Amino acid sequence: MDSPLLDSRQLRAFTVLAREGSFTQAGRALHLTQSAISHAIRALEEDLGCMLFHRQGKRVLLTHHGRELLRHAEEIQRQMALARASLGALDQNPRGQIRIGSTPAASQFILPTVLREFKDSFPLYSISIVPGETPDTLQRLEQGVLDLAVCLRPRDVARVDCRPLFEDELIFLASPLHPWAQQHPKTKDLAGETYIISSRNSSTFEMIGEYFLKLGVRPKSFIELGNTEAIKELVKLGLGVAMVAAWTAPAEIKSGELVSLPLVRSRIKRQWVVAHMKQKPVSLAEQTFMTLCEQVGEQLAR
Template sequence: MEWVPDLRQLRALVAVAEEGSFTLAAKKLFVTQSAVSHSLRTLEEQLNCRLLDRSGKKVAVTSEGELLLHRCKRVLHELDQATCDLDGLRRWGQTRIRVGAPHSLCHFIIPSVLREFRDCFPRCEPHIEAGDTDALLDRLSKGELDLVVGLKPKNHGNDGYRPMFSDRLAFVISPFHPWAAKEDQMVETLGEQQFIIYSKATETHRLIESWLSKIGGRIKAPLVLGDMQAIKEMAKLGTGVGLVASWVAAKEIADGTLRAVEIPGPEMNRDWGVFHSSQREPSLVEEAFIGLCEMAFENMPR
């Protein structure tokens, strides 16, 4: 006979396993102890196996019980999440969403995403926090953020990650810089350049540092700035050579106030995406935000 699971039995099994006691499990579920005991004995009879060891002072889960318990927790979590999602759908976004993103995306991507998001979920309150991707991912793992839009760290797996966009860093220079006329002189004259790079403690900075270390002591100490616009303005004036993604300087490259020069080597490739908790599926509101991010990245200059 096919077993049809009873949610009361599953919740009783999880509660007893977590509390180690029928009495405490009953209090947690707001039912009588006999109701919990009856539910679990019926469950064991239906499955024809012993799920709990009742011989000691504290109730223990058997190996068969552990196997079922693992599945039960996943089923109950999904049901609870579905209840939350349906409630949010009924109230049409009357909730909040906490998103982390690096400063560059807060300038170029997040504003357009927020505009569309607010049109779809006018009663949802978005909280945006700018910072380094690694620090934001740490906050995501602690449950302090719901989503992070940013660069994928080199050693990060694909659990809880949605790939969106790939780019590579480039040199941006004044149109009067010698490289603008003779790019083939770039490698020979690297040591003469004043590089201008983005602030420390960011994934982009670590990428640049790795590339600079490979060309050794042939270069000057880079000028470190915390604002992409400042890097572009200084490059325009010929103060130095900026290291940014081409899309960051797309407007200036289009109007001719900056030129982009490709950096040799594969080290400057970057992957962008949206991170969510690997412990659960994104809610309906979070999925909507992720979808809007995907649309925004598709419109990025390449």
């Protein structure tokens, strides 16, 4: 059976009284009344079942038991001071782990800048990036596998808090040699095209499906790729048209390697967020990560 622990406040009163040798002086040192010091020592002696001081008028002297306790008490208080100092050092150099779920596009265009800035503030933190499309990432978040998720805003936010990052809009991305680059397509032209997408399991593909369904269009075929760079290369080769956000190909659009075209008759807007579970406390590191994501989002929204 474990022995009951000593009261740290009583130990503090004991060590100060041993040093000062007077209840009055100990009370002044601790900003307590003489009666409070006396009560603490009496309670400690009753707890330990022995006398700790000899009373000689207004002065006190340690007993044999008192001298033995003082040796332990000073070591206990030294360890407590070290613990406090160690926690203070963690405030200066916090360490821990942060687990981030991220879509492929966010991993490529949002996270590099965020992680560089984050490591400057939290150099001792371990960072895990788990790639995945929005539905899978949110599922991992709810399972407790992830701390944060950088993804598209889900339709159901009953269990997650979503901090908005920026809003974007999908476009057609085509080769400059593609017929659509010369003449903007009409609804009747959409069905015969091959569309290059990131993943059929993505929230974006769900939006694209709803877009074509609304127009009454059944596309001929899709080419599924999980990498934005690979998608752009296939578009350059004229193997199809991509449906992406313009911020994923700014250099290629500016140089003329690729042509951006607005969608036909309707628009697909997306809201990017960084999400966390509603009931989970947010650490300083997680708060910093989300703020950095917001800053990068502001740049992409321009």
